Amino acid sequence: MGGKKTTITNHIKRIRLARTDLTQSELARRVEATRQTILALEAQKYAPSLELAFRIAYVLGEPIEEVFIFDSSDMEARV
Amino acid sequence: MGGKKTTITNHIKRIRLARTDLTQSELARRVEATRQTILALEAQKYAPSLELAFRIAYVLGEPIEEVFIFDSSDMEARV
DNA sequence: ATTTGATGTAAAGTATTTTTTACATAAACA
DNA sequence: TGTTTATGTAAAAAATACTTTACATCAAAT
Numbered sequence: 001m002g003g004k005k006t007t008i009t010n011h012i013k014r015i016r017l018a019r020t021d022l023t024q025s026e027l028a029r030r031v032e033a034t035r036q037t038i039l040a041l042e043a044q045k046y047a048p049s050l051e052l053a054f055r056i057a058y059v060l061g062e063p064i065e066e067v068f069i070f071d072s073s074d075m076e077a078r079v
Numbered sequence: 080m081g082g083k084k085t086t087i088t089n090h091i092k093r094i095r096l097a098r099t100d101l102t103q104s105e106l107a108r109r110v111e112a113t114r115q116t117i118l119a120l121e122a123q124k125y126a127p128s129l130e131l132a133f134r135i136a137y138v139l140g141e142p143i144e145e146v147f148i149f150d151s152s153d154m155e156a157r158v
Numbered sequence: 159a160t161t162t163g164a165t166g167t168a169a170a171g172t173a174t175t176t177t178t179t180a181c182a183t184a185a186a187c188a
Numbered sequence: 189t190g191t192t193t194a195t196g197t198a199a200a201a202a203a204t205a206c207t208t209t210a211c212a213t214c215a216a217a218t
Contacts, residue, residue, distance in 0.1 A: 003170090004184095006132065006137065007130060008103075008129060008130055008179095023193085023194060023195085024180085024194075024195070025194075025195095027192090033176075033177090034176070034177055034178080035194095036176080036177070036178080036179095037175080037176055037177075037194090039195075039196070039197095040175090040176085044195090046133075046174070046175065047128065047129045047130055047174095047175085047203080048129055048175075049126065049128060049175065049176085049205085050084060050087060050126045050127055050128065050132045050147060051126055051128045051149070052176085053085055053129045054087065054147075054149035055149075055154060058149070058151055058154055059154075063144070064143055064144065065142070065143065068129060068133075070130070070133035070134075070137070072137055075134060075137055075138075101164085103162060103164075103165070104163090104164075104165095110208075112207090113206070113207055113208075114164095114165090115206080115207070115208080115209095116205080116206055116207075118166070118167095119205090119206085121165095122166085125204070125205065125206095126204095126205085127205075127206090128174080128175085128204095128205065128206085131205085131206085141187075145174090
């Protein structure tokens with residue numbers, strides 16, 4: 001039950017379906033992760049490692065910022 | 080001694096010194112990490128989480144791909 | 159000379175991500 | 189009908205990232 005309110009969401013599923021004909025399994029194989037990991041990420045369970053994020057963006061053919069959305073409103077205002 | 084040969088390197092130190100006058104401690108405080116984490120990252124000990132990578136790039140004022148370099152030659156060739 | 163700030167090494171513990179395994183449901187189709 | 193493919197839930201174990209604590213070195217400044 002690990003869960004922190006991550007400030008990152010992703011568009012993996014949308015992009016995977018819109019821009020590729022990859023299944024979750026095929027995407028997993030290409031990025032060298034497991035199907036469960038892709039499934040969990042698409043369900044926004046947690047954010048991937050930086051390396052996996054790069055691999056996924058690479059395979060989906062999008063820049064990382066298009067696939068993974070960082071909400072910077074958590075930041076700001078720091079002296 | 081956890082260590083995998085990461086395919087990711089970073090330019091945190093170079094950019095921090097060239098574009099800001101932040102110390103490791105100040106950068107750590109702004110991204111809400113510890114100084115040890117920044118130190119380890121600058122020493123290329125491991126890659127940060129995606130969230131921390133976004134935060135660091137944000138504070139350094141650079142896109143994430145400019146700060147963190149992914150070597151995609153590990154990828155490619157996958158049927 | 160000694161204090162202060164910045165950087166560095168080290169290592170144990172905590173938190174988070176990823177894998178592994180097992181089982182469920184629904185659609186497509188022989 | 190029964191088999192295969194794709195997606196889903198669940199949970200324990202393994203791997204990796206991060207924190208916490210402690211101490212070391214060097215440069216700058218008082």
